[in-house]
Amino acid sequence: MNNIEQDRFWRHWRLMGTAAGALLLAGCPATLPTVGQPEVGGGGKTAVTGAAGGATTANANSSLERCDQSLGTIGVVEDQNAGWYHTLRNYKLGSTVPVLRMMIQQSNCFVVVERGATMRNMNIERNLQKSGEMRGGSNMGAGQMVAADYTMSPEITFSQNTGGMGGGLAGLSRSLGVVGALAGSLKTNEASTTLIMIDNRSGVQLAAAEGSAKNTDFNVFGGAFGWAGGAGAGGYSSTPEGKIIIAAFADSYNQLVKAVRNYKAQTVKGGLGTGGTLGVQGGATPASKEVDAAAAKPVPKKKK
Numbered sequence: 001m002n003n004i005e006q007d008r009f010w011r012h013w014r015l016m017g018t019a020a021g022a023l024l025l026a027g028c029p030a031t032l033p034t035v036g037q038p039e040v041g042g043g044g045k046t047a048v049t050g051a052a053g054g055a056t057t058a059n060a061n062s063s064l065e066r067c068d069q070s071l072g073t074i075g076v077v078e079d080q081n082a083g084w085y086h087t088l089r090n091y092k093l094g095s096t097v098p099v100l101r102m103m104i105q106q107s108n109c110f111v112v113v114e115r116g117a118t119m120r121n122m123n124i125e126r127n128l129q130k131s132g133e134m135r136g137g138s139n140m141g142a143g144q145m146v147a148a149d150y151t152m153s154p155e156i157t158f159s160q161n162t163g164g165m166g167g168g169l170a171g172l173s174r175s176l177g178v179v180g181a182l183a184g185s186l187k188t189n190e191a192s193t194t195l196i197m198i199d200n201r202s203g204v205q206l207a208a209a210e211g212s213a214k215n216t217d218f219n220v221f222g223g224a225f226g227w228a229g230g231a232g233a234g235g236y237s238s239t240p241e242g243k244i245i246i247a248a249f250a251d252s253y254n255q256l257v258k259a260v261r262n263y264k265a266q267t268v269k270g271g272l273g274t275g276g277t278l279g280v281q282g283g284a285t286p287a288s289k290e291v292d293a294a295a296a297k298p299v300p301k302k303k304k
Helices: 003-026 083-090 097-107 119-131 165-176 220-225 240-261 286-296
Strands: 051-053 056-058 073-076 150-161 186-199 205-218
Touching: 051 097, 073 097, 083 150, 097 150, 097 240, 150 240, 186 240, 205 240
Parallel strands: 073 150
Antiparallel strands: 051 056, 150 186, 186 205
16 A cells, blocks of 8 residues: 555545544533432433422423422522632522422422512502502501521532543544544533531521532534534433533432421430530530539549
C-alpha cells in the first residue's frame, strides 16, 4: 500500500469513527435521573409529576411515599442567605419551594400552609377588609389563619463529574480522529439534598433526611459538532441540574416520610430543655444538683 492509499485508508476510518460515535450517542440524549439507588421518572420530565388538590392527586409519581392521614401542618422556608441558594441563580433555577410543596401535598403526610411571598397578598386582602372597601359577607376577619405546626428547610449540595465514559471516549477520539469535544460532552450531574423538619412550638428538630440523584448528560451535537440548533438533539428540554435537584429532593422526602411514619419522640430524664442529664458541679439544673449531692456525700472510711 503506497502513501496515497494509506492516507485514503486512515481518512476513511476517521470518518467512520466520527459517524459511529455520533450515531451511538444521538439515540441517547440523556439518562433519566436516578433517585438514590432505584431509577425513577417513568418517562416523565422530572421525578415529581402531576398535581395535587386537597388530599387527592393526579398523575403523581408512583415512587412518592404517601400517608393514610396527615401528621400536622407545615410551612416550607428556604435560607436565602445560604451559598446553595445563590448557586441556584447561576443555573438559572428558581425557588425549590413550589416543587417541595407539591411533593408534600401529594404525599398527604402534611397539610401545607403559606409562609412565603404570597403572605403579602394575603395581607393585602386583610388590609382591604379593614379599610371597609370589601363587600359585606366577605368573611376576611381575624382569627382564621391556620398555625404551622412544623417548618421544613431544604439544602442542596451540587456536584459535576466529567469522568466515566468521557475518559474512554477520549482514547477512542485519539485513535479514530473523532472530534475531541465528543468525549468531553458526556457529563455526569449529581446532587445531594437535605430536608430538616422543626417543631415550631418547641424549636426541636423532629426529623432530618438526606437524598441523592445523578444522571449522565449526552450533549453530542451541540458539544461535539457545534451545529446550529444541535442542542435539541442532545441534552434535556430543561436543565439537567434542575432535574437532578428535583430527583434528589424526592429521595430526601421519601426518606423523611419513612422516618416520621414510625416517629418516636426523644425523651430526656427530668424533662426536655431542663438542663439534660450531663450536670456540672455548682450548676442550677436537676442533673447538676445531683452532681453536688453526690460530691457532698462523705467518703466511707476504709476498714483496717
